[in-house]
Amino acid sequence: xxxxTVDDLRYTVGQNIRKxxxxxxxxxxxxxxxxxxRADKIGSQIICNTERGLHFPYLRNLTRIADVLEVDVFxxxxxxxxxxxxxxxxxxxxxxxxxxxxRNGDACLDCHARLGAxxxxxxxxxxxxxxxxxxxxxxxxWEAVVRPRSGLSASGIDNAIGTIDSNYRGEVKACVINNTDxxxxxxxxxxxxxxxxxxxxxxxxxxxxxxxxxxxGASGFGSTGV
Numbered sequence: 515x516x517x518x519t520v521d522d523l524r525y526t527v528g529q530n531i532r533k534x535x536x537x538x539x540x541x542x543x544x545x546x547x548x549x550x551x552r553a554d555k556i557g558s559q560i561i562c563n564t565e566r567g568l569h570f571p572y573l574r575n576l577t578r579i580a581d582v583l584e585v586d587v588f589x590x591x592x593x594x595x596x597x598x599x600x601x602x603x604x605x606x607x608x609x610x611x612x613x614x615x616x617r618n619g620d621a622c623l624d625c626h627a628r629l630g631a632x633x634x635x636x637x638x639x640x641x642x643x644x645x646x647x648x649x650x651x652x653x654x655x656w657e658a659v660v661r662p663r664s665g666l667s668a669s670g671i672d673n674a675i676g677t678i679d680s681n682y683r684g685e686v687k688a689c690v691i692n693n694t695d696x697x698x699x700x701x702x703x704x705x706x707x708x709x710x711x712x713x714x715x716x717x718x719x720x721x722x723x724x725x726x727x728x729x730x731g732a733s734g735f736g737s738t739g740v
Contacts, residue, residue: 526590527576527590527591528715529655530589530590531590534585534589534590535583538583538584540583541718542718543718545582545583549575549578549582551578576590602650602652604648604649604650605648605650606647606648607628607645607647607649608628609628609647609702610626610645610646610648611628611647613709621710622710623708623709623711624707624708624709625648625686625688626703626705626706627644627645627703628644628646628647628703629644629645632701633699635697635698635700636700638694638696639692639693639695640691641674641691641692642689642690643689644687644688645685645687646660646685646687647685649683649684651680652678653680655714655716656680656712657677657680657712658677658678658710659675659709659711659712660674660687660707660708660709661707661708661709662707662708669694670693670694671692672693673688673689673690673691673706673707674689674691676688676689678709686709688707690707
């Protein structure tokens with residue numbers, strides 16, 4: 515059983531508030547209005563981590579949220595069903611191989627190429643879609659992210675970042691990019707990319723005429739120098 519962290523607690527509170535809000539058919543903006551709060555203070559920002567341990571600077575606001583949603587404030591701290599050990603359903607395709615964490619502490623799962631031949635060749639400065647040999651069924655509110663492997667990237671072989679949505683049921687693929695001046699061979703079963711499983715948060719976009727001012731303003735690319 516993994517250790518339950520402060521980030522987990524923040525996420526738990528935020529998700530339980532979101533769940534109660536949706537059950538009431540209420541937007542986050544509306545909930546904030548009824549509570550007399552800023553919308554960005556509804557959820558995980560209620561909990562802070564200090565040198566003295568957990569701190570709840572907005573606990574009074576949390577109680578106010580519970581009153582508006584007509585729920586017990588302690589229900590916000592109930593662990594979500596998937597937080598102890600989250601299972602993700604996976605279906606292998608053909609001779610596909612199971613993604614795997616190579617070492618304890620790894621953030622991503624290594625994924626293997628599933629080819630229709632023993633090997634394929636990607637010409638210099640070209641790209642190719644490579645089957646990874648599995649399909650996923652992710653819980654709602656989660657995504658899988660296809661990422662490059664650092665060792666391959668260091669040698670000029672990358673892949674485009676790919677998002678696997680929770681409603682996608684097809685075979686996961688990687689867009690492998692050969693940035694070198696020579697051909698790159700991929701053999702069936704080669705570790706070709708990584709897969710990260712991440713939480714995602716839905717937002718409500720609120721159209722406004724003006725945005726708040728900041729010291730940075732509209733300064734963008736290269737604004738801090740090289």
